[in-house]
Amino acid sequence: MSKTSTPMNNRPINNAPSHNERHARSKHRYFLTWRWHFYAGLFVVPFMLMLSLTGLVMLFDDEIEFSRYQSVLEVVPQNSAVAVSAQMDNVLLAYPDAKITQFVPAPSSDLANRFSITLDSGKTVFVTVNQYSGDIIGSIDRSDSWYQLANDIHGTLLLGDWGDYLIEIAASLGVILLVTGVYLWIPRDNASKAGFLKIRTTNGPRILMRDLHANIGGLLSLVLLFFFISGLAWASVWGGKFVQAWSSFPAEKWDDVPLSSQNHASMNHGSEEEMPWNLEQTLMPESHDHAAMLAAMSVTENSQDGEAADDANMNMAAKWGVDDVLAQAKTLGFSQFKVNFPRTDTGVYTLAENTMSGDITDPRLDRTTHIDQYSGRVLADVTWNEYNPMAKFMAAGIALHQGDVSVLNKIVNVLFCLAFIFIAISGGVMWWIRRPTGKKVLGAPPRFEHEGVWKVGLVTMIALSFMLPMAGGTIALVLLVDWLVINRVSKVKLALS
Incomplete structure (x- = not known):
């Protein structure tokens, strides 16, 4: 008998579906x-x-904002500017109970500097300052922004x-x-x-x-x-629980740096996403615990000469000012950036230059640097080279998504x-x-x-x-409702057909 056999009608069996099938x-x-x-x-x-x-x-956020607040944004360029620390002092004189959280250098010579302040009421305001005279020009309620309203709805x-x-x-x-x-x-x-x-x-x-x-x-x-x-990468479940969580920069890469309980997202103002996507969930570094060090010094104060102890405490209490931080930013190579101020005794200065907040248009120049507020030491420095592939996609994608790369x-x-x-x-x-x-x-x-x-x-x-x-989950829920309700109620079934 041969290895293959056919039915009695000598036609081979064909299990392939027909053309009609x-x-x-x-x-x-x-x-x-x-x-x-x-x-x-x-x-x-x-x-x-x-x-x-x-x-x-x-x-069209920039165009809308400029048309609404042109009178408090424009300045006449001069040959010299007042120190930023003096500008900040003027802001604090005008708003003595406010807390300055951020400094935004003017992106061009004919626009004003901005200081973001938080009032006792919790309201966040931009105070615009003429950098050439140091005078306060006006204020902009950050929550009154068309961008923020559109972003909240979005x-x-x-x-x-x-x-x-x-x-x-x-x-x-x-x-x-x-x-x-x-x-x-x-x-x-x-x-x-x-x-x-x-x-x-x-x-x-x-x-x-x-x-x-x-x-x-x-x-x-x-x-x-x-x-x-x-x-979706910004969404709570797929983004926050999966993709963003897996793509976040590991703070453990910073050697011998104490970590805060606050993450980078705590520096955002309201719904404005200012920190890079891959850093939002990453814990912030901390400055040295200044209060603990002062307490330790006070224990040994009695064994020291009183005047020498006071001098030591004064040296410990000295903080790096905004002028020092800006000078360091220039040394580090920052161009258009924001300075986030320490918000606690162990907080840090943060220099942020990234596509997420629209500072720059080339994601390869993204940079976030944290500086000890007492010593001026660079505690952490994250650049494009430290981004993983998904973070790089987001950094480049956000610039394209927001139309920031060019006029085209x-x-x-x-x-x-x-x-x-x-x-x-x-x-x-x-x-x-x-x-x-x-x-x-x-x-x-x-x-x-x-x-x-x-x-x-x-x-x-x-x-x-x-x-x-x-x-x-949504499809599963719809199928469950379809099985439990729609298929059992003829009028509903007919209406949805």
Whole structure:
């Protein structure tokens, strides 16, 4: 007998699916993908509009702020400037109960220096000072910034953590929206090829809107994915608990440096993200415990000459002033930066020059340096070279995301925002055109049951739960509600069909 045998009709067994079977499976997979795209869009579209509109406001932050506060920002350049310490003294005279937290040198000779102060009420204010005369020009309420309002809406919907969670769900589902959209966009047959990279203007409004929506969305899918991923890195769960936590700079790399219980995010002012992304969760270094050293000296004071002990205490109490720190910044090679002041007796001066806060546009020049407030010793110095790959991606990505790299970058980002707004609105218009008129139903794409297709959805959901937990959890919750409620209440099932 031969090694192979055939049935009695001498035809070989062929377990491969027939052409019709493959066509049916492809069709069912298409409609499953379309349903996912439709339902994800229901949730994502309002958020996509909000993120694009607030993004436009933030892109023009400098122009908006200058138009609102030009009178307290502009100065007439002179040949010489007053020492920054004298400028700071004038600020403290005008606001005796305030605490200065930050000094922002003027980015150009015709703009004023800024001192950020915190009032007794907790309000944070920028005091602008003419660096040539030392006179105070005026003040800017940092919480009254259009940028901060747009940023708060952009990040939390003004709802705190709950708003953050909702936006993270929207961004996570946005990734699904993109993937399913690209799948629907790629040609599968002659019908789908007809509108691929083409705009059909003579086939009615539905086809026109479909071609515009699909082609613009498909061509910009990688750009939108970049915005979603870089935004998700700031979110509480995927960003804060996973990606940012794993990518944070390890403070243990600083040799023989005492660490504070405060992290770098404590230096941010309100919702303004000023510290580099990979340092926000990293603990701050501390200056020497000056109070403890003074206490130790007082114990031995009786065994010393009184005048000598007083001199020693005065030397211990001497702190590095802002002029010393600025001179050191120049020596270290800083150009456009911020100086964050110590906020406790063991706090440090922090020189920060980074793309996150818009100081510079080249992320490779990012630098954060901490200085002991008593000795002037550099305790820690973090540069681009110490960033891990994800931190480098974020540093470069944020500059692009914010349109800080160049004027062209800002113009392109404006066009992207407008395109994203169109994609969101056109999706809604497409649904409105194709919705069943006169019926109280949602008009979702039809459901086709097919053996094996549900397994694709299950595997996808499990994968999403690991990669994007908020998306996976949301889908699992929706499926649970679908099984417990929607499938058991015929009127609800009909309305959502």
